[in-house]
Amino acid sequence: MIDLSEMNIVQAVNSALDIMLENDPDVIFFGEDAGYFGGVFRTSDGLQEKHGAHRVFDTPLSEGGIAAITFGMGINGLRPVAEIQFADYIFPAYDQIVNEIAKVRHRSGGEFWCPVTIRTPAGGGIRGGHHHSQSPESQFTHTAGIKVVYTSTPYNSKGLLISAIESNDPVVVFEPKRCYRGPFYGDPHNVPTWKDHPEAEVPEAHYTVPLGEARLAMEGTDCTVISWGAMVHVSEQAIKDSGVSCDLIDLQTLVPWDKEVIVKSIEKTGRCVIVHEAPKTSGFGAEMAASVQERCFYHLEAPIERVTGWDTPFPHTTEWDYMPSPARIADAIKRIIEE
C-alpha cells in the first residue's frame, strides 16, 4: 500500500529534496534565498530547519559562483543540488555549466565527474516580462554532457528530481513556474489548483520517473502532439478543443529524449505537432522535427508543424499574444489533419 498525498509542484519538489537529504548525507541543497526563507517560490520551505544550515543554505547572489561551487563539490564527493532563482538568471552560470560541469567527465578521461543537479523555475505566464519568463532549455540541450529535464506535473516534478539527484551525470531541471500551484490551460483568467488532478496524486515516499522516458499524457489515433513544461497542459486543452484524436507526449527529458515512445506514436498517427513556449529558431522543437523526419519519414502523412513562442524577447503586458494559445495549437492540429 503506497501512501499518496495530493501535492502541487512546490510541495512535490520539496518532498523530493527532503527525501534525498534524508537518504544521502552527501546531498546538500543551496541557492539564493533558498535556505532560511525556503526559496522565493517556497520549494525548500522548512528544509533548513529540518536538515540543518550546513545542508540547506543561502548563497551569495552569484549564479556563476553557485555553479562553480557545485562543480567543486561534485567532483569532491558530494551530490549537490543548486537552485537558480529564475531560469532567466542561469546565464551568469552558463560558462560553468556548459564549459566545466558538462565536460569534466570527458576532459579528464573519466577520472572526474559531476553528479550535480541544477533546478530552476522557467517559463512565462506570470507577468514576468523579459527576465522572469524565458524557457532557455535549448541553450542547454545543445551542450554535450548534461541531461536536460523539463517537468510539468507534481508527479513528474518529484520523480524526475529524484532521478536527477541520483544520476551521476549533471542534470539541469526546468520547472514550469506558472504550474507550481495549478495546471495552466492557456486561459489566464482560469486559475485552477492541482486539486483532483490525477498527476497531483503523489507517493509520499521515494520513487523515480526515469530520465529519458516520455509520458503519454493523452492517447489517440490521428495526430501526435509533442510538448513539455506548461505547454503540455495548454496542448491538452487544444486537443480537446480541436476534436481530433491525438497522442499527447509529455517529453519530460529533452536530453536524452525518448525515441521509442515518439517513433511508435508517429508510426501510428502519421502526423506531428510540436509545441513549446521558447522561441522557434533553434528551439528544441527544431531538433524534434528533424529527428521525427529522419526516423519516421515514410509514415508521415503531412508536414510537421511547430507552434512556439515568437523569435522576440518575452513581453510583459502582451504575454498572452506571445505564448502559444490553445487556439493556435488546435489550428495547427486541424490544418495537418486536413492535409
Added chain:
Amino acid sequence: MAAKKKQVTLHVPSAPFRPGDKASFAPFENEPGDLPRPDPVKCTAAETTDHAYGLVRVLDSNGKASGPWNPELAPDELREGLEHMVRMRIFDDRMMKMQRTGKLSFYMRSLGEEAVAVAQTMALETQDWIFPSYRQPGAQFVRGRDMVSMINHCIGNEEDNVKGRQMPVHYTYRDGRYISVSSPVGTQFSQAVGVAMASQYKALDECCITWIGDGSSAEGDYHYALNFASVFKPPVILNIVNNQWAISTHANLASGNPTFAARGLAYNVPSMRVDGNDFLALYSVTKWARERAASGEGATHIEVLTYRAGAHSSSDDPSRYRPEDEHQAWPGGDPVDRLVQHLVSIGEWSDEQQKELEERIDGEIMAAYKEAVTYGDLANGPYPSADTIFTEVYEEVPWHLQEQWDEMKKWSSD
C-alpha cells in the same frame, strides 16, 4: 582519503536577527568631523583607508551639520532635495496601492533609501549619465521627468514609453540621461564603466554614476567594474547600496568583509563609506567623486550605508525572515525625517510647511495617477498593441520575424 578534521560543519553565516529577536544595532562609530576631506584630485586609494572602514557623516543625531564634508548647501537646495524625497515616498505609496488593485503586476519601493538617488543625482551635472538599479527611480524626479509618464510605464498602458515590454519600475528616460533598467541584477555596474570609457574616449565633460545592491555585489559584474575602472581610470562613480538585505538574505552572506567599501581599496580605487540616510553627506561625497572624475583621476567607489525599510517588492513578506520592527532600530534613522530635522533646526522649515508639502505632492500624484489611468492600466487595458512584440527587436524587421508577426495578427486579441 584525507583524515577527517574535528570540525565537520560548513560555516554558514546567519542574519544577526530573525523574526522574534529583538533587533539592536551598535551606534555609528564615527561622528561628523571625524574624517578629513582629502583633495579629490591628488587623493590615493590608501589615503581613503579610514573612509572605507569608517563612515562619512555630516548630520549628527540632532540634525546639526558640521565637519569638512559639510557641502554648505543653500536652504533652497535642501528644500528641493526634501521635496524630491517626499515625492518619491508618496509616489511609492500610491503605486503600491495600485498594485494591490491589479493595476500594476508588481512594484518595488525605495522606502528608507530615498536620499540615495536624490542627493547623489543632485550632486552631478545634467550631462552626467545615470545608470540605476531598480531602487534609484528618484533620480528621474531630479532630472525633471513627468510623473504621468512614470506611471504610464508602471501600469503598462498605451502610453508606456517602453511599450509594455518590461515589468514595472524598469524605467527608461533618455532625455534625463537615465539608462534603461534591466532585471538581471548587477549588469549595469560594469556597463557603466564602458559608458564612462566612451565619455573619456570622446573627451567629454561627463561622468557616469551607477549603483549596485549589497546582495548583487556578489555577482561577477561588481568585480569586473572595479577592475576595469582601476585599469582604465574612466569617470565613473561606483556605488554599492548596502541596505542590509537582498530579499531574505542578509548582507553578511554577500561578503565576508563587513565593510563593502574596503573592497575597493584592493583594486586601488579610492573608496568611501557614507551614511546613506544623511542627505548632506551623500551629496558631498558624490560631489567629491565627481570632481575626481572631471579631473581625469578616474573612479570612486562608495558604499552607501542604509536600510531597506520596506519589503523587497510587492511579492515579498519580510516578516518571514526579519523582525518586523528591525528598521526602527537602524542607527541611521529615516532620511526624510533627518533632513526635515536639519532644516527645522536651522530655521528654514517647519512642521506646518512639511505638512503642506506632503499635501501638495499627494495632490500632484493623485492628479498624475488620474491622468495616467485614462490611457489604460494593466487590469483593464488598453495595453500597447501586440505589434510591439515585434518592433525594435532589430533595427529593421527581418523576414522571419515578419512572417511570425503576420501569423500573430491572426490570433491577437487586439
